[in-house]
Amino acid sequence: TxxxxxxxxxxxxxxxxxxxxxxxxxxxxxxxxxxxxxxxxxxxxxxxxxxxxxxxxxxxxxxxxxxxxxxxxxxxxxxxxxxxxxxxxxxxxxxxxxxxxxxxxxxxxxxxxxxxxxxxxxxxxxxxxxxxxxxxxxxxxxxxxxxxxxxxxxxxxxxMQLSSTDFISKVTLFLSDDVELSPGAQCEVDVYTDHELDTSHVIVTQPKIFSLGNVSYFIPQAVLTKTPYRLQVVNLGVHSINWSANKLIIRAEVFACRYVLSVNI
Structure with missing residues (x-):
């Protein structure tokens, strides 16, 4: 108007x-x-x-x-x-x-x-x-x-009583262990975040394809509701992937549990 x-x-x-x-x-x-x-x-x-x-x-x-x-x-x-x-x-x-x-x-x-x-x-x-x-x-x-x-x-x-988690919209996820993935293979990997989250929050990742040099891999969308958090990783390249623990693997969004039903999976 x-x-x-x-x-x-x-x-x-x-x-x-x-x-x-x-x-x-x-x-x-x-x-x-x-x-x-x-x-x-x-x-x-x-x-x-x-x-x-x-x-x-x-x-x-x-x-x-x-x-x-x-x-x-x-x-x-x-x-x-x-x-x-x-x-x-x-x-x-x-x-x-x-x-x-x-x-x-x-x-x-x-x-x-x-x-x-x-x-x-x-x-x-x-x-x-x-x-x-x-x-x-x-x-x-x-x-x-x-x-x-x-x-x-x-x-x-x-x-209003606010906590630090009220301001979180994005979190980073890191590998919990070393990972070795041969060309064309896929596996489930354990991940963690350094943000303090409680049981009222869930972590949602969007589907991502990463390509850098000889390394190319795909991480499907996932909804992570409880620890240990796990993600699927698919090696799309022609070379093996070797990652060390604590490597940043993906960034994700945080939602309150009451909003989970609105997430497209």
């Missing part, structure tokens, strides 16, 4: 309550393209349940005329012109204040009013006036989008 601000001239097109316009009007460019369902939420405006969308690029909050009729405060005139609804101009039909209830937060808010047809399947765009409130933080992850009070997010971060 892309939004920006620019001065512009008004449009006589509009609906809703009659308004008195000043010579200076404000034009906002906005878009209601839904990029992710994570940003869609059920929220309360006063005591009325609506479908809302958190739009980090919108410079104004926008509410449908139908939803605005259900708030307790009266509509006020507005000189705002919104652009971006399919490339068209949308004169604000007015402005309305309300109590927004979202993610267990009560926020005093207001929004520009437009027609339901401009907003599609949603009734409220929650834009920068709410997102950038000094007491609120927008916290996003790959699975959630949440508004939090700043002190809540600060406490959440400071109270």
């Amino acid at each position: 892309t939004c920006w601000f620019a001065p512009g001239s008004g449009s006589s097109r509009g609906q809703g309550p009659p308004q008195q316009f000043n010579q200076v009007q404000t034009t906002y460019f906005t878009s209601i393209e839904i990029l992710s369902d994570l940003y869609k939420k059920k929220v309360l405006i006063d005591d009325y349940l609506v479908d809302a969308y958190i739009d980090t690029g919108s410079k104004v909050n926008i509410i449908s005329y139908e939803a605005a009729q259900n708030v307790t405060s009266s509509m006020e005139p507005s000189n705002v012109i919104m652009r971006g609804f399919g490339g068209l101009h949308a004169q604000s039909l007015g402005k309305v204040a309300f109590k927004l209830f979202i993610d267990d937060l009560h926020i005093n808010s207001c929004a520009e009013i437009t027609t339901k047809s401009n907003l599609g399947s949603i009734d409220l765009i929650i834009g920068q006036p709410t997102i950038n409130h000094p007491d609120i933080s927008l916290v996003t992850t790959s699975k959630s989008v949440t508004l939090l009070k700043n002190n809540i997010s600060d406490n959440f971060l400071t109270e």
Whole structure:
């Protein structure tokens, strides 16, 4: 979603309550393209349940005329012109204040009013006036989008108990013993890592073909769940492979056990 601000001239097109316009009007460019369902939420405006969308690029909050009729405060005139609804101009039909209830937060808010047809399947765009409130933080992850009070997010971060293994994404695997492998042969070799892992982690290797000088070998993908860790090695070359113990054999990824089912094997 892309939004920006620019001065512009008004449009006589509009609906809703009659308004008195000043010579200076404000034009906002906005878009209601839904990029992710994570940003869609059920929220309360006063005591009325609506479908809302958190739009980090919108410079104004926008509410449908139908939803605005259900708030307790009266509509006020507005000189705002919104652009971006399919490339068209949308004169604000007015402005309305309300109590927004979202993610267990009560926020005093207001929004520009437009027609339901401009907003599609949603009734409220929650834009920068709410997102950038000094007491609120927008916290996003790959699975959630949440508004939090700043002190809540600060406490959440400071109270997290992290260990060194929480930061491991790659580990190196070394040979436990000497290995001798004739051309075209394959064998299972014992390996270890110098990272401290617990039983909640598994090691996943990706299939790799290595070729350096006269040495060429293949290591298939493997999921290593308990010690001693073992890997298959296939000698693809025409010369024997002779490795000493403690040689770095491959790099691998570490996952928590709850993610193992998503790994393609």
